[in-house]
Amino acid sequence: MGNNLADIGLIGLAVMGENLVLNMESKGFTVAVFNRTVSKVDNFINGRGSGKNFIAAHSIEELCQSLKRPRKVMMLVKAGQAVDDFIGQIIPHLEPGDVIIDGGNTHFPDTIRRTAYVERQGLLYIGTGVSGGEEGALNGPSMMPGGSRAAWELVKPVFQSICAKADGSPCCEWVGENGAGHFVKMVHNGIEYGDMQLICEVYQIMKDLLGMSATEMYEVFKEWNEGELNSYLIEITRDILGYKDETGEVVVDKILDTAGQKGTGKWTGVAALDLGVPLTLIGESVFARCLSARKAERVEAARQLSGPKIAFTGERTEFINALRNALYASKIVSYAQGYLLMQEAAKEYKWNLNYGGIALMWRGGCIIRSVFLGKIKEAFDKEPELTNLLLDPFFREKVITAQDSWRKVVSTAIVNGIPVPSMSAGLTYFDGYRTERLPANLLQAQRDYFGAHTYERIDKPRGEFFHTNWTGKGGDTAASTYVV
Secondary structure (H helix, E strand, C coil): CHHHCECEEEECCCHHHHHHHHHHHHCCCCEEEECCCCHHHHHHHHCCCCCCCEEECCCHHHHHHCECCCCEEEECCCCCHHHHHHHHHHHHHCCCCCEEEECCCCCHHHHHHHHHHHHHCCCEEEEEEEECHHHHHHHCCEEEEEECHHHHHHHHHHHHHHCCEECCEECECCCEECCHHHHHHHHHHHHHHHHHHHHHHHHHHHHHHCCCCHHHHHHHHHHHCCCCCCEHHHHHHHHHHCCECCCCCEHHHHCCCCCCCCCHHHHHHHHHHHHCCCCHHHHHHHHHHHHHCCHHHHHHHHHHCCCCCCCCCCCHHHHHHHHHHHHHHHHHHHHHHHHHHHHHHHHHHCCCCCHHHHHHHCCCCCCCCECHHHHHHHHHHHCCCCCCHHHCHHHHHHHHHHHHHHHHHHHHHHHCCCCCHHHHHHHHHHHHHCCCCCCHHHHHHHHHHHHCCCECCCCCCCCCCECCCCCCCCCCCCCCCCCC
């Protein structure tokens, strides 16, 4: 009977689920499959899954009965209530030591809650980010599992077999306790938002300021992808700019300029606000999508609000080179901020995150994969307690060398009225971070003036608080101090 049992079960045969089980089967695993709309199971078994090692299940009970022990049941369903519903349906058919896995884009607090709940039932739980889209799911994604530590050894052979490999290492390693895996995937998606927006800002400058055609831009991105900017997103941008329809016209020029989003970028921004992390570049990339969605308003505003006349006076090749440097420097800031967020979350939620290992997991299979990530791994290998990527010798040198180009690009865009929200946010963060004395002393005085919030003094020890009766009419009572 044992040979007829599946190694793992999967619920949810949508795009990601279908491709992931085909990947698992191709690596020698037998997979039991179930879908809420049961007809999808038979369609799959008779279609793409025909003649392969799949077991069709037409109920949750049947799915669980068809699995080897300890059972491993993976869900790839829409985040939210559906996950809780399935957990409730799966638990009665499992035994102590069995594993439930959520491979969806779940918000990490839900995974923290569900890990605790499932563990109370004597079972194990994993929440794993899966990145790489449809192609990644089929050919090798990047996976970021967290949850019940004891579950890792049980799923490791499957996960590491199906994942992308970077220099021979699987792009999948244990991330940490409860919601750590989904948190790291959320940050991955936030960095993805930042990378995409930065590329879009470069595209708009090339188009509106330099008057470049999509074909000319294609050549530039092709060249960039062969150097230090080599990455999946630069590569697909190159391909998009070179793609023409049956009429011979470039498709990207015909696409409506309103961006969608599924929420992971927003979650990253909210988490940063909750933890007091200056995630400015990624935050602006989320807001840029929100602004793009207000298309009708922008069309009307374009009629009523005028800006400067766009005119480029410099040398084009030189400016394109500056654009490359500015993009690279901004990208460094984006990752620096993303890593700060993970470090702060690790303190808050008591996770033991391996930052170099996370960079390695992102080297292949995922949307932000790039040569750049190898340098992040090297940075944390050299200095595991690194407080900010900008202070690593490699990245510090890169940013300092690029800053003239960066300032030139941002100032030229601003003078010409071309929006560069993420690139300028990155530069402003860099300038704020390297400024020894910021104007927050005035801000603290303002807070003390209107709310008696107190302040610290430069001529007294840290942790000693003072209040001034600024008007002569206030009392000496101060409000309690608090820190975000």
